[in-house]
Amino acid sequence: MALKSSSLLLLLLLVSATALVSGHLSPTFYSSTCPGLRRTVRSAMAEAVRQNPRNAAFLIRLFFHDCFVNGCDGSILLDSTAAFASEKFALPNNNSARGFELVDAIKARVEAICPATVSCADVLALSTQEGVALLGGPTWTVELGRRDSRAAFQSAANKEIPSPFDDLKELVALFRAKGLDARDMTALSGAHTIGQAQCFTYAPRIHEDRNIDGGFAARLRRTCPASGRGGARAPLDSRTPYRFDNAFYQELVAKRGLLHSDQELFNGGSQDKLVRRYSTDAAAFERDFAAAMVKMGALLPRPGTKGEIRRKCNRIN
Template identity: 45%
Template sequence: MAQFMSYFIVLALLAFAPPLCFSHKTKSGYLYPQFYDHSCPQLQQIVKSVVAKAVARERRMAASLLRLHFHDCFVKGCDASLLLDNGGGIVSEKGSNTNRNSVRGFEVIDEIKAAVEQACPHTVSCADILALTARDSTVIVGGPNWEVPLGRKDARGASLSGSNNDIPAPNNTFNTILTKFKRQGLDLVDLVALSGAHTIGNARCVSFRQRLYNQNRNGKPDFTLEQAYASQLRNQCPRSGGDQNLFFLDYVSPLNFDNSYYKNILSYKGLLNSDQVLLTKNHASMQLVKQYAENMELFFDHFAKSIVKMGNISPLTGKRGEIRQNCRRINTY
């Protein structure tokens, strides 16, 4: 009976989610996978090749490239604003609290853009490159595949305040994180499924230290973190110092995209507070965590649908935006 109710909750949540469709209507037009089939038929192979080489050099890069797409889309939509450097009146999002000393992989995007510009000058947006790179990074380390709707343009500005305020932070409460997702048109299923990206990658000591030393709990132990695991973490994450020390988000299979992230949460070994609250603060999200821990195929299916949905957040299309020649700066005419 309990298992039936769990499936019922998941189905009920999905019933209210918009259906997946690989052609997405925007205010100015459609995004669709075949957008560059005639104007740049080599695009997908170029992106896949450069990503494969980058991940072969450093497995962690898959998570870094996937994260760029998340952090871009949550600020003003999927418009490559994250890639802009300081200068020309632009204050880069790279300096925000959520991005500083954290986001990486920009050189790989530069390499892809240079290769694409050589093959198809002034044709492919940096925003679309980010979306393709996220998909290819996921597939290379064992995750699901999906068709990427294309046709985005690039922004001519950035938003430091948006980056500071709109991207979910490791120490946010569950309700704050869900609110930030809902602002983007994403729901609870999207939140739990997309959090599964933490099955790969690393987090810095500064991102979870408060859980180890009860800095937000009036000295009381954090009972949502398994204490033997917490003790291991303290060895490399001291009460002060070591802010940049790196830890696997998924200590079981940190280099493979799978569902062990959810199994860790069920064992109270979610590294970040934002991971563990998926189990402890909301009944519906708890049921999804259990479902994904039991059924990797279900997780992969939901993740693919949710990231396509995320990639459709406020894209610039038609005459809005531009095709940057260099992803780090706007075009000058």
């Protein structure tokens, strides 16, 4: 006997709820409950990238910083409340993390077609993938079914997100703590092929490091003082700052990595061989980057963490 429409809807809701509780992710999670999701996100990101290519860089950074703190749960999008301090004001994010309004705008479009159905965490994951593809980067299958956190974790953000001043050993340890190996780390660092950095994050690199191209350092010193205060922003990849490609690794081989932590990937250590390969083999980089993004995107909140489908990404329901 065929199920009545009301019974079918109940069954779909029960299946979705079970998947969310168990932590199961699936690329078809919203195929029945929000079939227009991907089309809506793709359209919104296409507009955003046309207006400003840096929007893609903003979102990939938000996604990375979100996943590294209690899993990919949208916690970075929350404003402070009396109960918790926002991750937006953690040291790795304060005055540097951007794109929150863009995520809110995309979420609003999704809410208009599928109210209270798609999590902010999933909106961020999908938007990130679309942004990378729009700048010429690889595509990957985005697993869906995340729930949104009901709290932010500023203290964890201060401790667990890698710093631009970290050395290779520290970077490997931070990624390993999240279940990501050194290859994942090196591939994910390729996201720095787009985006910019503030002077204070690279001032020690251009004024103190020795493994740096002299002309590159001299040029940057003209607009970024050793104090790091009041200086200019600079592209993380000066070759093709608005295209997602493997030029970031070519810059590392030429000792023109902007951040100390980036140049540590090519500094006589364990990742030199892989960096050289990525610098000449764009397909290998794209393949590994896509695989690492899927792996990072599967980081789930700690067991027992409460979740919901937030209607507004900056506050709990």
